[in-house]
Amino acid sequence: MLPLQLDGVSIAFPNPPGPPRIILRATDLVLPAGAMVGLEGPSGAGKTSLLHALAGLEPVAAGSIRWGGENIAELDGAARAHWRRRHTGLVFQDFHLIEGLSVLDNVLLPVWFDMFRTPRALRDRAKALLVGMGLPMPLPPLAVLSRGERQRVALARAVLRQPPLLLADEPTASLDAEAAGRIGSLLVDMAANSGATLIVASHDPHLLARLPIRLRIAETRLERLA
Ligand SMILES: Nc1ncnc2c1ncn2[C@@H]1O[C@H](COP(=O)(O)OP(=O)(O)OP(=O)(O)O)[C@@H](O)[C@H]1O
Numbered sequence: 531m532l533p534l535q536l537d538g539v540s541i542a543f544p545n546p547p548g549p550p551r552i553i554l555r556a557t558d559l560v561l562p563a564g565a566m567v568g569l570e571g572p573s574g575a576g577k578t579s580l581l582h583a584l585a586g587l588e589p590v591a592a593g594s595i596r597w598g599g600e601n602i603a604e605l606d607g608a609a610r611a612h613w614r615r616r617h618t619g620l621v622f623q624d625f626h627l628i629e630g631l632s633v634l635d636n637v638l639l640p641v642w643f644d645m646f647r648t649p650r651a652l653r654d655r656a657k658a659l660l661v662g663m664g665l666p667m668p669l670p671p672l673a674v675l676s677r678g679e680r681q682r683v684a685l686a687r688a689v690l691r692q693p694p695l696l697l698a699d700e701p702t703a704s705l706d707a708e709a710a711g712r713i714g715s716l717l718v719d720m721a722a723n724s725g726a727t728l729i730v731a732s733h734d735p736h737l738l739a740r741l742p743i744r745l746r747i748a749e750t751r752l753e754r755l756a
Contacts, residue, residue, distance in 0.1 A: 531563035531564055531694050531726075532563055532598035533560055533594075533598070534560070534561040534584070534595070534596070534695070535537065535559070535594075535597075536556045536558070536560075536594070536595055536596075536752075537557075537558055537593055537594045537596070538557060538558075538592060538593035538594070539552055539554075539556040539583070539593035539594070539603070539752075540552050540557070540591045540592050540593055541554040541579050541580065541588075541590055541591060544604065548573055550591060552591065552750060553579055554575075554576040554580055554751075554752060555750075555751055555752070556580075556751075556752035559745075559752065559754065561631055561729075561743065563725070564721075564722075564726065564727055565693075565728070565729075565743050566721060566722070566727075566728050566740075566741045566742055567727070567729040567730065567741055567744070567745060568730055568732060568738040568740075568741035569730065569731040569745045569746075569747070570733070570744065570745070570746050570747075571647045571748060575747040575748070576603070576747050576750070577699070577700075577731035578699055578731065579753065580752065581699050581731055581745070582698045583595065584602075584695070584697060584729065585603050585618050585620060585697050586610030586613050586652075587614065589603070593632070594705060597613075601698070613725065615640065617693055617694055617695050618693050619688030619690075619691075619693040619697070619726075620688055620697050620698075620699075621681075621684055621685055621688045621697070621699070622684070622698075622699050622700075622701070623699055623700040623701065623704055623715070624704065625680045625681055626684065627683060627684060629667060629672060629673065631672065632669070632671070633660065633665070633675070634657065634660070634669060636684075636687060637656040637660065637683060637687045638652065640687065640690070640691075652691070653715070655690060656686060656690055659686040659689065659690065660753070663682040663685065663686060663716060664680075665679060666685070670676060676709070677704055677705055677709060678705050678706070678709025678710075678713065680700075681701060681705045681709070681714065682707060682712075682713065682722075685716055685717060685720065689720045692724045693725050693726060693731075694724075694725075694727060694731070695720050695726060696717070696726045697729050698717060698728070698729070698730040698731070698732075699731050700732055700733065700734075701713055701714075701717060701732070702714055702732065702734045703732070703733065703734070710734060710736070714740060717737075718741070742756065743756060744756045
């Protein structure tokens with residue numbers, strides 16, 4: 531497991547006809563391997579944009595994002611995508627599940643994209659994860675699952691290959707209090723059990739309270755609170 535290190539990172543978006551609009555600056559930040567991090571800030575502060583940069587989904591305007599010795603910020607788009615598939619698991623507020631696929635195939639989808647097949651061991655692990663997360667068995671069609679159950683499917687997909695970096699963007703925002711509590715616990719427990727670094731952008735005070743390192747974005751600055 532590796533530390534995550536940000537140096538002089540800035541994230542900007544095109545703002546024609548003017549210069550690019552800088553939405554976030556992060557001077558120096560080192561997160562040790564296995565860190566449990568809550569990322570907070572008002573709506574529009576740049577939390578999603580930062581997670582996307584950390585996942586290699588979007589390039590940064592300046593600076594370096596190092597995972598171990600590798601600077602993700604200097605990789606081209608294809609290399610960032612490759613890095614992302616090897617190192618990250620992503621959980622989103624709106625789950626990003628594919629309606630036409632079964633629950634199990636949704637969990638296995640990234641494997642299929644990578645390998646064009648789904649090895650038996652990963653199918654078995656996917657089933658075991660879904661059972662462990664309390665999904666009804668036999669698995670019903672995706673269409674009948676509740677929002678909390680859908681988020682558990684998305685979480686199983688994110689952790690299937692035990693990525694060392696788990697990134698979650700408001701994973702409890704569309705859930706009722708009970709489902710939110712359950713997803714928060716699963717997320718934290720999964721990361722702790724595998725030793726993964728977990729970074730969660732959230733407005734949910736219960737979830738944030740479970741994450742010992744707290745980051746906040748305020749007026750385009752990323753600052754560490756604890
Ligand atoms: N592709 C884009 N092009 C231009 N501006 C963008 C783009 N994506 C995001 N932004 C802007 O960047 C700022 C930060 O957006 P971001 O979604 O990262 O905020 P956030 O903190 O995640 O907000 P929320 O809590 O509402 O999800 C916003 O002003 C947004 O409009």
